[in-house]
Amino acid sequence: MIYNEKHIDVIVCGAGHAGVEAALAAARMGAPTLLLTGNLDTVAQMSCNPAIGGQAKGQMVREIDALGGEMAINTDVTGIQFRLLNESKGPAVQSPRAQCDKKAYQFRLKHTLELEPNLQIFQATVTGLIFKKGQVVGCQTNLDIDFLGQTVVVTTGTFLRGLMHIGQNKNEGGRLGDFSSKTLSDSFLQSGIELRRLKTGTPPRLLGRSLNFSKMQEQKGDDRPTLFAFHDTRASEGVFHVERTGEQRLGWPPGSNSISCWMTHTTPATAQIVRDNLHKSAMYSGQIEGVGPRYCPSFEDKIVRFADKPRHLLFLEPEGRATNEYYVNGLSTSLPFEVQLELVHSIPGLENAELLRPAYAVEYDFAPPTQLWPSLESRKVENLFFAGQINGTSGYEEAASQGLVAGVNAVNKVRGQAPLIIQRHEGYIGVLIDDLVTKGTNEPYRMFTSRAEHRLLFNHGSAELRLRHHARQYGLVSSARLARMEEKAGRVGHWVEHLEHHRLDHIPWGDHIRRFAAAHGLHAQTAKNGLGELPMPAALRQESVQVRDEVLYRVSYAGYLQREQRQIEKFASIDNIRIPRTINFLEVRGLRRESALKLADIKPATLGQASRISGVNPSDISVLMILIESGRAGESKQGLKLEG
Ligand SMILES: Cc1cc2nc3c(=O)[nH]c(=O)nc-3n(C[C@H](O)[C@H](O)[C@H](O)COP(=O)(O)OP(=O)(O)OC[C@H]3O[C@@H](n4cnc5c(N)ncnc54)[C@H](O)[C@@H]3O)c2cc1C
Known part of the structure; x- marks a missing residue:
């Protein structure tokens, strides 16, 4: 039978860290959303360590928060120990990390899903996908109940043909005590999606x-x-809000009772x-x-x-x-x-x-992510999106980041809107997705600061300022919060400007701050440790910690940050040039054969993405640029085949 309470725009399969963010993002954008998961009591279960954040991952959690996701707030109110990693180093590489109460984390997220108005949740194991004319249109389940939807986001983690090993002992399952999703892999294979095997392990x-x-x-x-x-x-x-008397939200004041x-x-x-x-x-x-x-x-x-x-x-x-x-x-x-x-x-x-x-140890199927568009939609099956460990990543934060983007883009697809693509210079989420769809991965992919060429810009305090334009464009946060983000950005901008143009003892405040930071380190001046002797106007001391820290960071590292900005502008020109989806790389005259094959395989969306594919060199990019320019001007040349 078909069980659709209402018309559904987005079906999410799996309520792990990717699935919950995908479902919440889609529902919060106002799209009727359905979340199907094999076990409602394991929503957002931490399969491995009970901790969120860490180097680069902590910044990603902040980016998720900036885009209206749930991981950050859920961690704060169920955290049992908080530490700032690299506290003695520069703010760019400082990362928050927290131990969580594993069960409270899960149950609070389940409750959050239950309270979401546009979201229907249902416990069932998805056994196959329903296709129509090369597009996905719904899911079949183990209960012989089918669900129809405009788009499907698959977030099944380590469960696809999951097999666990303890020495010679083997058990089927995505993790201990859980099931193995066996038939869904067949659905992917039948539709031409390639699968490979990865493994991961966990301690006693x-x-x-x-x-x-x-x-x-x-x-x-x-x-x-x-x-x-x-x-x-x-x-x-909103944090401890409930729907009716007697109902209680799990959680406690952030940071209490460590x-x-x-x-x-x-x-x-x-x-x-x-x-x-x-x-x-x-x-x-x-x-x-x-x-x-x-x-x-x-x-x-x-x-x-x-x-x-x-x-x-x-x-x-x-x-x-x-x-x-x-x-x-x-x-x-x-x-x-x-x-x-x-x-x-x-x-x-x-x-x-x-x-x-x-x-x-557990081994499982993953779908190599070079089969995806940067929106995380499959290139093989229209309206089908993938997020999380199924894309070859490892880690809760990596999964949640992809889930959020896939959820937003499933809604964008239904609405005919341009997808949310976070650029590499905007945040770790942008780096993650660009790496996955451009380079793919042969081992579980985990985020590191070193993967991001513009990591100096990714201090954890700036995530909202870096990403708020996306939050605004896709309606990911409330208008009240957006107004507070804009206000904060305005205060930061004002002070950065002010400190460069106003002087103390004939020297700009900015120079005083930079000298002090070079001598003592900026970390010693953060809100955590008090403001010490750091020279700054009295009015700046009155600003919120968040504004003040960001201003001090931007002023102290102004030279480096400006250099980063120049680099970004240099590459922005090619990152903004879109490659038509229908281009036939194999027939482009002047492209080296090796490059043509790689380009045909990855199908990059922009010239910038093409330039990051290993083996594609600057002369190939020049050939493509000329082709695209001539196509734009309507000068279709022989051999330069531009179909779209
Ligand atoms: C044993 C083990 C060790 C790990 N070790 C590490 C580590 O050391 N470091 C690290 O960073 N990460 C580790 N991880 C990975 C981490 O747990 C994942 O990266 C993260 O949980 C992935 O999130 P996800 O949402 O993609 O999938 P998951 O969290 O696995 O969630 C998948 C969800 O989908 C549901 N589901 C699956 N199949 C179906 C189906 N057919 N129908 C309906 N629902 C379905 C499941 O019930 C589950 O809710 C480990 C995972 C495991 C299992």
């Missing part, structure tokens, strides 16, 4: 009361937590246990065909690759306020359970640890 979870914390080092959160959401522009009343993490380390005995049992590891015995994350290696990987390192640091991270379960950050493995026990017991403080859940 331990019972807190069996641990000896006196042998470990305590790691407390920051006294003054750095939160993720822009609380200065958000309306606070819980400690604990540090310990492996020993030479731990390394020896791994070496003795390497042949039993699912990853090392050749049982897993998928490629694993190079940057988040298994413990076996670390022992093999860094053989001379006597110890590896481990972090015991609490999974929540109302549980005694601990996550062992750094001990991801697919060794057999009996070896895991031995391994854990060789670690100081964990000698008598009881395991609540074993470590394991």
